[in-house]
Amino acid sequence: MSTTEKPGEPENRTAPTPAPAGVDLSNLDVILRFLLFAASLVAVVVLVTGNQTELVLFQGRPVPQPAKWRYSPAFVYFVVAFSVSGLYSIITTLASLSVIQRPHQKTKFLLHFLFWDALILGIIASATGAGAGVAYIGLKGNSHVHWNKICSAYDTFCKHVAGSLAVGLFGSIVVVLLIFLSAFTLHSRVPK
Amino acid sequence: MSTTEKPGEPENRTAPTPAPAGVDLSNLDVILRFLLFAASLVAVVVLVTGNQTELVLFQGRPVPQPAKWRYSPAFVYFVVAFSVSGLYSIITTLASLSVIQRPHQKTKFLLHFLFWDALILGIIASATGAGAGVAYIGLKGNSHVHWNKICSAYDTFCKHVAGSLAVGLFGSIVVVLLIFLSAFTLHSRVPK
Numbered sequence A, B: 001m002s003t004t005e006k007p008g009e010p011e012n013r014t015a016p017t018p019a020p021a022g023v024d025l026s027n028l029d030v031i032l033r034f035l036l037f038a039a040s041l042v043a044v045v046v047l048v049t050g051n052q053t054e055l056v057l058f059q060g061r062p063v064p065q066p067a068k069w070r071y072s073p074a075f076v077y078f079v080v081a082f083s084v085s086g087l088y089s090i091i092t093t094l095a096s097l098s099v100i101q102r103p104h105q106k107t108k109f110l111l112h113f114l115f116w117d118a119l120i121l122g123i124i125a126s127a128t129g130a131g132a133g134v135a136y137i138g139l140k141g142n143s144h145v146h147w148n149k150i151c152s153a154y155d156t157f158c159k160h161v162a163g164s165l166a167v168g169l170f171g172s173i174v175v176v177l178l179i180f181l182s183a184f185t186l187h188s189r190v191p192k
Helices: A024-047 A073-103 A103-140 A155-188 B026-048 B075-102 B103-140 B155-188
Strands: A051-057 A063-068 B051-059 B061-067
Touching: A024 A073, A024 A103, A024 A155, A024 B061, A051 A155, A073 A103, A073 A155, A073 B103, A103 A155, A103 B075, A103 B103, A103 B155, A155 B103, A155 B155, B026 B075, B026 B155, B051 B155, B075 B103, B075 B155, B103 B155
Parallel strands: none
Antiparallel strands: A051 A063, B051 B061
C-alpha cells in the first residue's frame, strides 16, 4: 500500500509492499515487437528473392552466371539471424500481449525481455554488419586485393541486398528501442 | 549510509518509501567495464599493427604489395567502433566507480548504463560482423565472383585480423553481460 505513480490512488491491498505502478507502455512494446517481426520478414524475403542471372563472357562465349545470396556466407548468416529474430519477435509479441492481461508478472517479464533482446541485438547487428561489409565490396570492389565490384553487372541483386540491409538496420534500431523501453519501464517501478 | 546488502533490515528512515536494497554487484560492473576497455584496446592495437608487405609478381617483376587495415572500409569501421567503445568504457568505469560512493544515485545510473550499453553493443557487434564478413572472404575467397583469397600470401596480416576479431567478439559478449547485470540489478530493486 506504499506508493503508486499517481499519488493517492491505492491499489492491490493484499500485497504487503506493492511495486509502484510505474509507466505502462505495454502497447508500445507490442507495436515495436511487431515492427521487429515485419522488419525481419521483409529483410529475409527481399534478400532471398534477389537472385539474378547474367550472361558473362567465358572463353569468348557468353555463359549464364547467377548471383545468389546463398553464395556468400555473410548473407547466409544474415538470413539465419533474421529468421531467428523473426521467430523471436513472434514469441515475444505474444508474451508481451499476454503480460498486458497479467500486469503483476510484468516485472519478471521485463527482466527476461531485456536479457533476450540484448542477445538478439548482438546477433542481428553483427549480421547486418557482415552483410554490409560484403555488400560494400560488391558495390565498390577493392582494388588493393583485386576484388572487382559486381553491382555494375548484377544491379537487381544489389538493389535487393541494399534494401534488405536497410531493413535489417531498421530492425536493429527497433531492438535498441525495445531495450530502452524495458529499461525505462523497469526503472519507473523502482521506488524513488 | 542508506542501503545495506542484507534484506529486511530497515534503512533510511527519513525517506517515505525506501527502495529495496537489491543486489549490489557494482564491483562486477567495474570489472566488466574494465574488461571492455582492455578488449577494445587490444582489438584496435592488434588490427592496426598487422600491416604486412609481400612481393607480388606484376608484369613478370616482383613488386612490393602491402596489406593494410586502412585499405578495407570494414576494418576502418572496426577500428573507429572499438576506439569509441574504448573511450566509452573508460568513462563508464569511472562512473561505475563513482556510483559505489553514491549508492542513492545507483538506480538513475543503471538506467543510463542500459541505454548507452545497448547503443555500444549495436555499434561493436556490427563492426565485428563487418570485419568478420570481409576477413572470411580474405580467408576463403569467393569463387562465384572471382574474389581470390589473400590469407595464403598475407599470413601475418590475417593472423592479426583473426586475433582482433576474436577479441572484438569477446568485447561484444562483455557488453551483453553488462546489460544482463544492469537489468538484473534494476530488477532486484523493484519491490516484489
